[in-house]
Amino acid sequence: MAVYISLTAIGKDKLGIVSTVSKVLADKNCNIEDSTMTILFGHFAMILIITLPKKLSVSTLFSQLKKNTAPLGILLSYSPINYVLKKKIIADNFIISVYGSDKTGIVYNVCQYLANKKINITDVQTSLLKNKNTKVYIMIIETEIPKKLGIEIISKELNVLAKNLDVSISLNKAETSKI
Amino acid sequence: MSISEIITIPNPLLRKISQPIENVDEEVVTLVNNLKKTLYFHKNCVGIAAVQTGVLKRIVVTDVSQSFKEHKNNGPIVMINPQIVYSSGKLSSREGCLSVPDFLGQVERKKKIEVEYLDLNEKKQILKTSGFEAIAIQHEIDHLNGKIFLDRVTSLKTDLFRRKR
Numbered sequence: 001m002a003v004y005i006s007l008t009a010i011g012k013d014k015l016g017i018v019s020t021v022s023k024v025l026a027d028k029n030c031n032i033e034d035s036t037m038t039i040l041f042g043h044f045a046m047i048l049i050i051t052l053p054k055k056l057s058v059s060t061l062f063s064q065l066k067k068n069t070a071p072l073g074i075l076l077s078y079s080p081i082n083y084v085l086k087k088k089i090i091a092d093n094f095i096i097s098v099y100g101s102d103k104t105g106i107v108y109n110v111c112q113y114l115a116n117k118k119i120n121i122t123d124v125q126t127s128l129l130k131n132k133n134t135k136v137y138i139m140i141i142e143t144e145i146p147k148k149l150g151i152e153i154i155s156k157e158l159n160v161l162a163k164n165l166d167v168s169i170s171l172n173k174a175e176t177s178k179i
Numbered sequence: 180m181s182i183s184e185i186i187t188i189p190n191p192l193l194r195k196i197s198q199p200i201e202n203v204d205e206e207v208v209t210l211v212n213n214l215k216k217t218l219y220f221h222k223n224c225v226g227i228a229a230v231q232t233g234v235l236k237r238i239v240v241t242d243v244s245q246s247f248k249e250h251k252n253n254g255p256i257v258m259i260n261p262q263i264v265y266s267s268g269k270l271s272s273r274e275g276c277l278s279v280p281d282f283l284g285q286v287e288r289k290k291k292i293e294v295e296y297l298d299l300n301e302k303k304q305i306l307k308t309s310g311f312e313a314i315a316i317q318h319e320i321d322h323l324n325g326k327i328f329l330d331r332v333t334s335l336k337t338d339l340f341r342r343k344r
Contacts, residue, residue: 095332095333095334097284097329097330097332099188099189099329100188100189101189127281127282129188129279129280129281129282131187131280134187134189136187136188136189138279138282138329140284140332142334167189168189168194168329168330170329170330170331170332172330172331172332172333173333174333174334175271175285175287175333175334
């Protein structure tokens with residue numbers, strides 16, 4: 001059974017972060033199974049799921065990573081994880097866009113509603129737009145909405161939530177067409 | 180002619196329905212000229228709706244030749260009371276908007292449209308178009324109905340691979 005490790009790295013964005021981390025992984029024969037990497041607030045953030053070859057210990061890999069990335073000043077951490085079998089669920093993908101004047105609790109209130117409804121979140125992206133004297137918060141959430149919930153009801157309830165939070169919330173079926 | 184200030188979200192005017200034009204009078208002509216000047220002032224801007232300058236009137240101006248990428252286009256078009264009378268197909272692209280600065284979102288729209296409108300001589304026109312120009316016109320007509328592209332996002336901005344459980 002392969003050993004799966006989640007590896008995270010974050011630090012002030014500079015040239016060479018991805019190449020340094022991936023070089024150590026390649027040299028040590030580790031495979032990158034999945035990853036997401038992006039710039040957040042001027043910091044480069046990576047989350048990788050990797051598998052280790054049989055003879056390599058996690059601590060050996062980690063100390064090598066720490067040594068090689070030391071000049072970059074990034075924060076590294078890791079944790080073993082279990083392989084998760086994909087569950088089949090009867091749901092449709094929907095995109096929920098939320099935007100409005102920035103205030104504390106937008107993420108919490110919207111996600112709390114989704115959790116109560118047992119709507120799973122598969123991806124979230126947020127952005128804070130600063131324009132003159134206003135700050136606008138935008139959040140685009142990708143969700144799996146179980147068919148049995150009924151999309152009209154969810155749509156109505158999101159409209160009520162939007163009014164209460166004084167933001168705009170829209171619900172659109174995710175694009176799934178392939179070309 | 181003057182460059183008008185663009186209103187941005189969350190200005191509530193962007194949520195309002197614009198009113199139809201009864202007569203193309205001097206006021207309308209001035210408004211159109213200002214919209215044109217404002218459109219050309221913003222680099223790579225391909226369309227503008229009157230509401231974006233704070234005027235709730237059903238007027239849009241598009242000029243897809245202004246795009247940084249070359250697209251089939253009919254040059255500058257002034258549309259008064261535009262209405263999509265036929266549409267078909269699907270087309271997805273990353274859209275931006277002067278009223279939502281510094282944000283792009285993936286939106287699915289109709290690929291081909293037929294749009295009816297009045298020109299500045301109050302003559303009824305029918306335009307058949309497709310591709311990016313059709314997208315620009317749909318985006319602007321949305322403004323007249325109080326909608327912006329953020330209300331129509333169908334995919335995450337960097338979504339090449341849909342994440343699954």
